[in-house]
Amino acid sequence: MARRHETVSFLSDYGTADEFVGVVKSVVRSIAPQALVIDVTHELPPHDIRAGSLALARSVQYLAPGVVLAVVDPGVGTGRRAVAVEVGDGGEAVFVGPDNGLLAGAVAMTGGATRAVELTNREYHLEAPGPTFAGRDVFGPVAAHLCNGVELADLGQAVDPLGLMPGILPLSRDEAGGVAAEVLWVDRYGNAQLNVDPADIAPWGDRVVIRWGGQERIAKRAVTYGDIGPGEVALVVDSYGLVSIAADRGSAAEQLKLQPATAVRLEPPDR
Structure with a gap:
C-alpha cells in the first residue's frame, strides 16, 4: 500500500459565508476520519487563479507533509483536467486540484513533480448531482483516499508532469537604472508585497x-513597521523575504491606491 497521509492542507476561494468549505471537510472526514484538515485560507478572490497560486507558493514551505487540497476552479465542469501531483521523496506530499496553473508555483518550490495523474477513476469520486462542485465530488474525496493509503496510480491515468499547466509568477526586471516590478499581493493590513528581492535595491x-x-513617492527603508513615521510609507522586507510597501498601523495600499498586479517602478533617488 502507498504512503498514508495524516494531514490535508486546504486552500480555496469558497469563502465561509456558504456551506462549501464545511461540506468538503465533512466529505474528507467521512472517508478518512483520522485525517486532520488544516484551513490555509478560503478568502481568496473568487476565480482568481493568480492569487491562489501566489498564496499557495507563499505558504507551501510551511505546510505539514501530506495532501495539499487547492481549489480555485473557474473552469469547473469544463474540459480542464483534475489532477493529483506527487512531490518529494517517496511521495512526501501530493497536490490535488485543477490543472489550471494553480498548483504550478508550489509544486516547483517543493522540488518539482515526480509523478502526476489525471483523476479519471470515478471509483474514488462521489456521485455528482451536477458538475459544478468538484471540491466536494472529486478533489475532496481523492484527498481523503490518499490519506487512507490509496496508490496515486489507482486514481487515474498517468500524465507527463511536464505537460501540466504552468503558473504565471511575474518576475521583476532591471530597467534603465531602476527595477520594474508589480504588486503581488495586498495583505489584510494593507501591506503591498512586490516581486522584488531586497538585494536588488540594497545599493x-x-x-x-x-x-x-x-x-511618485519617496519611501524610506525600514526594518519594522514601528520604524515608519506617521503619514510615511516605507519599504520593508516582509516575512517571506520580499520587499513590501508598508505603513505603520495603516494601509499603504489604500494610501497609494495599489492593488495586486499594479505596475510599480523603484528607482534610487539620485537617478
Missing part, C-alpha cells in the same frame, strides 16, 4: 523612489 541607500500610475 541604493535608505531612500527609494516609488513610481506607479503616473504618481
